[in-house]
Amino acid sequence: MYTASKERYTAMEYNRCGKSGLLLPKISLGLWHNFGDTANFENMKQLCFTAFDNGITHFDLANNYGPEPGSAEKNFGRILKEDLGVYRDELIISTKAGYDMWEGPYGNWGSRKYLLASLDQSLKRMGLEYVDIFYHHRMDPDTPLEETMGALASVVQSGKALYVGLSNYDGKTLNEATEILKELHCPFIINQNRYSIFDRTVEKNGLKDMTDRLQKGLITFSPLAQGQLSDRYLNGIPDDSRIRTDGRFLKETTLDSHRLEQIRKLNNLAAKRGEKLADMALGWLLQHKEVTSVLIGASKPQQILDNVKATSCAPFSEEELKLIDEISQS
Incomplete structure (x- = not known):
């Protein structure tokens, strides 16, 4: 039987999710990969145990x-049933719906x-009897926004979720x-969107600025x-890369000579900072005031241990931030 580390809350830092x-x-910890x-x-168990033992309470x-x-x-x-469930009240568990899930017109x-x-x-x-956060996974151009938001309000009213969130929305639709x-008195507290040094979509579609203006949380994947x-x-x-074994996400064509050169330049900057x-x-993500949390994926427990170190990264100088933009956006 798993017993959580007594030191699990000594190193991790926690951010308030918007004004909630x-x-x-x-x-x-995101379970997008490696939990199917x-x-x-x-290995799945060890990933979850390693995360929780190091203060990662959100799955x-x-x-x-x-x-x-x-x-x-x-x-x-x-x-949860075999080991982690005894710590349920220390966990934040979120799930989503919005992409194709079952056959027919209702899935x-x-x-x-x-x-x-x-x-x-x-x-x-x-x-589970409830999740802590239930997200609508993507904008739906054909269903009235009032219907989708009304459904989110209903899941809270029914006790099946404590909070709700939106994922892959843009700034305009987020505002609406x-x-x-707000009119439904629904505790909407967080947005989940893709964001990285290489992907600045949330900076371009108004989501990041709107999140800040509305004082909502932002978790990035x-x-x-x-x-x-x-x-x-x-x-x-590498021969064992997921690109070669599972081409659903990162394509080999993405890693052309220009992208590889960008990666090497960014790696050189990280080395100068004494970091990987x-x-x-x-x-870089965590230094943005709008970002509440960063979702990592992992295939090995050691990756989680390595990623947790990012919470103590050195501050970025204006020169470093400018250089990161110049390299990644060139």
């Missing part, structure tokens, strides 16, 4: 995480029918959704740009 009462660890049916269950899932869809929630539910996007049914399925797979949720912002590809693509590239990339 909820604190999130600066580093959170093709992964090793014992982020979605209905379709796998493969197969639903399997990440199922496997995490087993870990996708943002209808009330889909969202409520999906959350019931997620709770069943994880063996916030007004609706793919902070290392699927491993590009690490020492993984400094010398090309991954540490600098995570630290």
Whole structure:
């Protein structure tokens, strides 16, 4: 039986999520990869234990995480039942719905029918009575925003979620959704979006600025740009790389000569700071006042231990920030 480290809260730092009462660890664990049916269950357990032992209290899932869809929630539910569940009140567990999950017209996007049914399925797979945060996973151009936000309000009213969040929204739609949720007295506290040195979409679509103006939390995923912002590809693509074994996310064509040169220049800057590239990339995100937490993925416990170090990265000088922009946006 797993027993959590008594030192688990000594090193991790926690940020307030917007103006809410909820604190999130600066580093959170995402279960997007490495928790599906093709992964090793014992390794999944060690990833969760290592995270919690080092103050990572937040575990982020979605209905379709796998493969197969639903399997990440199922496997995490087993870990909760066998070991981690005794610490439930110390955990923040989030899940989402918005992408294709089951066959037919009711298993996708943002209808009330889909969202409520999906959350019931997620709770069943994880063996939980409620999640701490339930997200709508992406904007739906065809369902009225009032319907989607009304469904989010309903899950809180029913006791199946404590807070709600929005994922992959832009600034304009975030503002509109916030007004609706405010009228419904729904505790909307957080946005989840892709953000990294290489991906500045939230800076361009108004999401980052709107998050700050509305005083909502922002948790970022793919902070290392699927491993590009690490020492993984400094010398090309390794034979055992996920690019070669699982091409669903990072494409080999992305790592052209220009991108590899950018990675090497950023790595040189990190070395001058006395850091690894991954540490600098995570630290770069955390130095933005809008960012509440950074979601990491891991295939080995050691990666979690390495990433946690980013919470103590040295401050960035204006010159360093300018250089990072020049390298990454060239």
